[in-house]
Amino acid sequence: MEKLAKIQLTVLASYSMPFVLLSALLINTLLVNNHVTGGSLKILLLGGAFPLGFLAGRLIYVKRSHVEILFDDISFSVIKGSRETETGSWRSFRLVSLVLDQFGKPNLRLYRAVEGEYVDLPISKTNADPQRFRDHVQSLISGVRIRKTTPQVVEAA
Amino acid sequence: MQSRSLSEQISPVDAFELNLLRGGSRLIADLTEFFRDYKVDDTTFAIYAKGNTRNKGLFLSRFFAWTVLPNYPVSLFCINEGKTLLSTESLRKRIETVTKVTDEDELQWAWLVVLSDRALSPQIVSFVSRYDRKELGLAAASTSSKQIVLSNNQVGRSIGKQLKLRKALEPNKHWRN
16 A cells, blocks of 8 residues: 655644743753753753654654555545544545645545535645646546536527 | 656646646635546536635635625636647537536636647637626637637636736746645
8 A cells, every 4th residue: 555644844843842841941940950050061951852842742743643645546544643534445436626725735525426425635734746646546536527517498589 | 646856847737727726816716626627518627626706814814805805606617628629619619518517506707718739720819809708717728839818808817817827838837846
């Protein structure tokens, strides 16, 4: 199976920053208790708050928000954090589109029927090229995607 | 399936769609859903995009849009004729199909962009430039000669100004990831 994933830096940073601050406070308390009050050693040790904070943030990010899309020519599954949020077979869908979310990021929408029930794949949270992935999925889904319009009535003169 | 490399060329249809995906139509309409190879009766639209006239924005622009702008449903249709000769007859048929969809979906107005790999005939140039139905903005463009003709209405003129169709036809100025 192929895998699409990307570390969402903004989400990771939002998880990490409180831990960076907390680590910095703890390190500072330790340094004050040990009478280290100035100099480059203090700055160096306080700098350790970043790797510690990002490590804690990354653990939470991977557990809760990291998105992976696993797919092959038959099926797909979406994993968010440690949960599988969506799974399905390409053949059970008839229409595919790209939908822009509220931030203007493109996601993939799979329709089970024309203008019917649909499933959204969050490809903007992965490293997928939206257009290429959509084209690939379009070649995998089943069904004849023809929309029929109703003939227009013409009034006789 | 991952991001394109810098050297990779993309087709004019892909480039046009990419510009729309990046909010190229934002000043006039907020197109939010994009279909490719969308078949309506016997016409295949290379791009079919749906949206409305009220854009989203952030805080102030969203408030402005919500209070001032009307929220009409609108659509964009793009046909790639390839090497097939674009005649006025075939163009009329395309317009008829778009009009049917516009009526069925109760759209306020729509854009129809027709791309051709051949040079545009004088008949097509005349037909498009004289087209003035206000509900449909029409554009015909040749990917070989880079000629673009727009219909003589406000929606049609916006295809050139806002949708930046010319940029999509220029191979060296494609938007890349």
